[in-house]
Amino acid sequence: MITKMFLHNFKSWDKTGDIRLAPLTGLFGTNSSGKTSLLQLLLMLKQSAESADRAQVLNLGDERSLVELGTFKDILYNHKGESILKFGFEWALKERLSVPDPEHKGKFIFEGNKFEFQSEIDENGAGRLSVIKLLYKFASHSFIMRRSAKSKNEYLLESPSDQSVFKLKRALGRVWNLPAPVKCYGFPDQVKAYYQNAGFLSDFQLAFEELMANIYYLGPLRDNPKRQYTWAGAQPADMGRRGEKVVDAILASRERGEKISRGKGRKSLTLEEYAAYWLKELNLIHSFKVEPITPESNLYRVKVKRSADSAEVLITDVGFGVSQILPVLTLCYYVPEGSIILLEQPEIHLHPTVQAGLADVFIDAIKNRKVQIILESHSEHLLRRMQTRIAQENISNDDAALYFCEMRDGTSELRHLEINLYGEITNWPEGFFGDDFGEMAAMTKAKLERLKKTA
Secondary structure, three states: EEEEEEEEOOOOOEEEOOEOOOOOEEEEEEOOOOOOHHHHHHHHHHHHOOOOOOOOOOOOOOOOOOOOOHHHHHHHHOOOOOOOOEEEEEEEEEEEEEEEOOOOOOOOEEEEEEEEEEEEEEEEEOOOEEEEEEEEEEEEEEEEEEOOOOOOOEEEEEEEOOOOOOOOOOOOOOOEEEOOOOOEEEOHHHHHHHEEEOOOHHHHHHHHHHHHEEEEEEOOOOOOOOOOEOOOOOOOOOOOOOOOOOHHHHHHHHHHOOOOOOOOOOOEEOOOHHHHHHHOOOOOOOOEEEOOOOOOOOOOEEEEEEOOOOEEHHHHHHOHHHHHHHHHHHHHHHHOOOEEEEEEEEOOOHHHHHHHHHHHHHHHHHHHOOOEEEEEEEOHHHHHHHHHHHHHHOOOOOOOEEEEEEEEEEEEEEEEOOOOOOOOOOOOOOOEEOOOOHHOOOOOOHHHHHHHHHH
């Protein structure tokens, strides 16, 4: 789970400061206020880690990528090409990491389950990106790879921590400077050859890549429902950007015979049953199932019943909201436990009552699946339900972090919403979800004017 992040000079953000991320993190605000950019940074790093090009510092994406950001100048604050992009985050490992002591068998140099990472990047003047510095901090020790002042193609490795505990040891022979890092986060292979006791740094790089692989994303624009779906046994990793793989995921989970725990004392459900449970709980439909058109067919139909007494119909013949929420529900229970889920506008095309109910879905998912959900939303109803559940102690302030993003003079600003034990926001921003009082006053004034005319 990512517990903290910051960024400097990224899109509309000059400096965010440290942002606390909780198991359930909500980013609210107006359009173009910068909240999506916070998700885009993580998506950019994910696709960079998954890129086959080890020399590509950042993968800014294309039409096939999770996110397409254009050029390096495009992603810089105020589009100043000479600026430095800086970002970092802290995260907790699923399992404790122990680094063996290469000089003393059976002993460990470092042990811990938390990492801190930072990277600074600029353009080298020839149109290519260059890492200025990358830093890992683990078990109170820092390991820094810094660009040499003499050459932009040479780097130095430093460990400014307590040298009585650990000190980097150069290998015998000529002292060579290191080449550039791998992408924006990795130590080059030469580290092992140039240092006698730095082989464990590859574990840090692996931890970063595992974190990125553990991120799953669903975009705001989702596929329309279909009258039939083809499944040839695919085992998708997620729902796809538009939720287009949702039926594949349900069928793959069914074939694997997976059951999902609902907590102590409650019956485990299949993925299909869990989706059906929430669709019914949210009062969208009464029942839901995926079935083959014929017993041996690879063509499937999604059938639903609006009520207990109604006939079964295809998902295309009910309200559009069912097909829009289905990928959201499925993703929360399909990804591996402990995953990080990024959601853009999960409430899109949904009735206000269902928008509010999404908060209960997310609370259930973080509790029973131990996933982390980071979402950006415009929904007042979703936020209000979160406030209610905090007041009812269904979720604590430690497990929820809610923010309001706004634009001031062309710069995005982030405000942490302070919620008391009664679910009240004590620092409610002006005009957060419009001006209700102003609308009521205007309506009352209009009513009086009309009464005067009729009189």
